[in-house]
Amino acid sequence: MLKYLPDILSGVVVTIELAVLVVVTGIAAGLVLALLRSLGIRPLNWLIIGVVDLFRSLPPLVVIVLIYFGLPSVDLSPSGFVSTWLSLALVLMAFSEEIFWAGITSVAKGQWEAARSTGLSFGQTLMHVVLPQAFRLTIPPLTNRTIAITKGTALGTVVAVTEILGQASSAMSNSYNPSPLMLGAAAYIVLFFPVVVAARWVETKFAWKR
Amino acid sequence: MIQSFFNPEIIAASWPIVLAGLWNTVLLSLLVVPLGLLGGLILALLASVRNPMVRWTLMAWVDFFRAFPPLVLLILLFAGLPFAGLELGGFVCVAIAFFLNTGAYYGEILRAGIDSVPAGQIEAARSTGLSRLQAMAYVVLPQAVRNVLPDLLSNTLEVVKLTALGSVVAVPELLYQARQAQSLTYNATPIVVAATLYFLMLWPVVRLLSRLENRALAGR
Numbered sequence: 001m002l003k004y005l006p007d008i009l010s011g012v013v014v015t016i017e018l019a020v021l022v023v024v025t026g027i028a029a030g031l032v033l034a035l036l037r038s039l040g041i042r043p044l045n046w047l048i049i050g051v052v053d054l055f056r057s058l059p060p061l062v063v064i065v066l067i068y069f070g071l072p073s074v075d076l077s078p079s080g081f082v083s084t085w086l087s088l089a090l091v092l093m094a095f096s097e098e099i100f101w102a103g104i105t106s107v108a109k110g111q112w113e114a115a116r117s118t119g120l121s122f123g124q125t126l127m128h129v130v131l132p133q134a135f136r137l138t139i140p141p142l143t144n145r146t147i148a149i150t151k152g153t154a155l156g157t158v159v160a161v162t163e164i165l166g167q168a169s170s171a172m173s174n175s176y177n178p179s180p181l182m183l184g185a186a187a188y189i190v191l192f193f194p195v196v197v198a199a200r201w202v203e204t205k206f207a208w209k210r
Numbered sequence: 211m212i213q214s215f216f217n218p219e220i221i222a223a224s225w226p227i228v229l230a231g232l233w234n235t236v237l238l239s240l241l242v243v244p245l246g247l248l249g250g251l252i253l254a255l256l257a258s259v260r261n262p263m264v265r266w267t268l269m270a271w272v273d274f275f276r277a278f279p280p281l282v283l284l285i286l287l288f289a290g291l292p293f294a295g296l297e298l299g300g301f302v303c304v305a306i307a308f309f310l311n312t313g314a315y316y317g318e319i320l321r322a323g324i325d326s327v328p329a330g331q332i333e334a335a336r337s338t339g340l341s342r343l344q345a346m347a348y349v350v351l352p353q354a355v356r357n358v359l360p361d362l363l364s365n366t367l368e369v370v371k372l373t374a375l376g377s378v379v380a381v382p383e384l385l386y387q388a389r390q391a392q393s394l395t396y397n398a399t400p401i402v403v404a405a406t407l408y409f410l411m412l413w414p415v416v417r418l419l420s421r422l423e424n425r426a427l428a429g430r
Contacts, residue, residue: 053416053420056416057371057412057415057416058371058405058409059372059373059374059385059408061374061375062401062404062405062408065389066402066405069389069398070401070402073215073397073398074211074214098420102423147277148276151277151278151279151280153279155281157281164282165279165281177293178289178290178293181290185282185286188277188278189277192277192279193273195277196273196276196277200273
C-alpha cells in the first residue's frame with residue numbers, strides 16, 4: 001500500500017489543481033454572465049439563458065466526453081485535463097450564473113432607484129448597493145453547488161486524467177489489490193470533508209435570520 | 211463539421227443503439243430516484259428523533275457522502291468489492307451507490323422540510339389522538355414535502371443526470387450506448403445525439419426549476 005502512496009499524492013495535486021481552476025474560472029464566468037444579463041439586452045439575455053439551460057441539463061460526464069472525443073474531429077485535441085476543466089467550469093458557470101442572477105433580482109427595485117437617485121452610476125449601484133446584498137443570499141446555494149461540481153473532478157478519470165481516482169484505479173490494476181483504491185477514497189475524504197464542514201459553517205453564518 | 215457532428219447516415223445507423231440507451235436511462239432513473247427518496251426518508255425520520263447521538267451520527271453520515279464523489283463510491287463497489295469476494299453487477303452497484311449518495315442529499319432536504327413545519331402542528335396532531343407515526347405521515351410530511359418541493363425537484367434532476375455514471379461500470383444507459391456507437395463508427399455524432407436527447411428530456415425540468423427558484427427568492 002505504501003508503495004503507491006506517491007502515486008496517490010501526485011493524484012491529490014492534480015485534483016487540487018483541477019478543482020481550483022474549475023472553481024475560479026467557473027464562478028468568475030458565472031458572475032460575468034449574471035452581470036451581462038443585468039444590462040437587460042434582450043437578444044444577449046436569450047443567449048445567456050440558452051447557454052445556462054444547456055449546461056444545467058447536460059450531465060457533466062456527457063460534456064466531458066463530448067469535448068474530449070468530439071473536438072478532435074475539428075482538429076482540436078484538448079487533453080483530458082483541459083477537457084475536464086473546461087466541462088466542469090462550463091457547468092459551474094451555468095449554475096453560478098443562475099444563482100447570482102437570482103441574488104441580483106432578489107434585491108428590491110426600490111434599492112436600485114434609491115441608489116440611482118442619490119447620483120450613483122449604474123456600475124456604482126451594482127458594486128456598492130446591489131451585489132453586497134445579493135452575495136449574502138447566494139452564498140449557501142453557491143457553496144453547495146461548488147462542492148458538488150468540484151467533486152466531479154473524479155470524472156476526469158474517464159478521459160485519462162491522472163487525478164486521485166485515476167491513479168488509484170491504475171495502481172489497483174497493477175497490484176491486484178484494492179488498497180490503493182481505499183487510499184484514494186481516504187484522500188477524497190481528507191480533501192473534501194473539511195470543505196463540507198466549512199460550508200456548513202458558512203451556511204449558518206450567512207443564513208437570513210427568520 | 212456536419213460530417214463529424216451531425217452526420218445523417220450515422221444518426222440513422224446509430225439511432226436504435228442510442229434509443230435503447232435512452233430507454234435504459236429512463237428505467238434506471240425510475241429505479242434510483244425512488245431508492246434515493248427512500249434512503250432520504252429513512253435518514254430524515256431518524257433525524258427527527260431527539261437524541262444528540264443519533265443527530266451527530268446522521269450529520270457525519272450526510273457530510274461523508276457530500277464529501278465523497280459518487281463516481282469513487284461506484285468504483286469502490288464495482289472494482290473494490292470483488293476483492294472481498296463479493297462480485298456485484300454494474301447495475302446493482304449503481305443502485306447501491308445511488309441509494310447511499312443521493313439518499314444523503316434527499317435526507318438533508320427532507321430534514322430541512324420537516325424542520326420547517328412548526329412544532330405546534332405535531333402537538334395538535336398528537337393531541338387529537340394520532341400516534342407519532344401517524345402524525346408524521348399524515349400531518350408533518352405532506353407539509354414538509356410541499357415546503358421543499360423545488361429542492362427535491364432540483365435534486366431529482368441531478369440524480370437523473372448522475373445516471374450517466376452508469377456508463378463507467380458498463381450499464382447500457384444513454385451515454386454508454388452512445389460511446390459504443392461512437393467507437394463503432396469512429397464518429398462523434400452518436401454522442402451529440404445522446405447529448406441532444408439528455409437536453410430534450412431535462413430542459414423542461416430546468417425551465418420549471420428556474421421559475422420556481424426565482425419565485426421562491428422573490429417571495430422573501
